[in-house]
Amino acid sequence: MFKIISKKILSSNIKSFEISAPDIAKNAKAGQFVILRLHEKGERIPLTIAGTDAVNGTIRIIFQEAGKTTTELGTLNEGQYIRDVLGPLGHPTEIKNCGTIVAVAGGVGTAEVLPVIKSLLKAGNKVITIVGARNKDLLILEDELKENSSQLLIATDDGSYGVKGFVTNILADVISKEKINIVYAIGPVPMMKAVSNMTKEHNIETLVSLNPIMVDGTGMCGACRVRVNGKIKFACVDGPEFDAHKVNWDELVSRLSLFKKYEAESFENFKHNPECKCHKE
Secondary structure (H helix, E strand, O other), X not given: OEEEEEEEEEEOOEEEEEEEOHHHHHHOOOOOEEEEEOOOOOXXXXXXXXXXXXXXXXXXXXXXXXXXXXXXXXXXXXXXXXXXXXXXXXXXXXXXOOOEEEEEEEOOHHHHHHHHHXXXXXXXXXXXXXXXXXXXXXXXXXXXXXXXXXXXXXXXXXXXXXXXXXXXXXXHHXXXXXXXXXXXXXXXXXXXXXXXXXXXXXXXXXXXXXXXXXXXXXXXXXXXXXXXXXEEEEHHHHOOXXXXXXXXXXXXXXXXOOXXXXXXXXXXXXXXXXXXXXXXX
């Protein structure tokens, strides 16, 4: 059992938890993730480790309430427990001094990019961070991103904050002005695909962190398979970071939609009967 030490509401449906997990906190590196299960009959979901405190033995997860399990997770409070937290999983981001790094994040991907840019900045890189959201109210972690970036640029779809438009609009401008060594993109698949298409035109190395359907997190089930450079890879053990220009984006989008109907049904059942014993111990 893993105790929730603190809970913060970052926006209307995005929450941040500090969880007691000393072994994970001691070993986790930027880019890695955990898989958690709320209770005996709960599903297993992957969440990126958004930060660690090895001294106090805690890890930070930030999540958006988008389905049944994340919504149920959001109902938990400080002092309550999560049954299982497995990690750290996946290959960590390779941290080295490359020169100028551009990190592009959208939505809750902002939380995923934070430990990456923090480590890259410490390694001596110039880090330009581009963050996008639908509107100002959905932006999170602005102060922390600014603290760990050489430059922070923000785009909102409605123009309520920063530049009106998409992260790709800002990225195009940065490409025209900077000699970029690597681009990291983390966020919704359409955004990562758009970034990949743009950087491919300019022959800029680009890495993306993929979050396909995942179950066991050890490569045994094969649910998280993605096609990279024509070969099958498992995001949990081969990733989660891959060369964006080699990802089969169309296949990834198709696989992500496989269980949408069942996910929606499960979510509706939970909303109408959250105390149902069929999904709890």
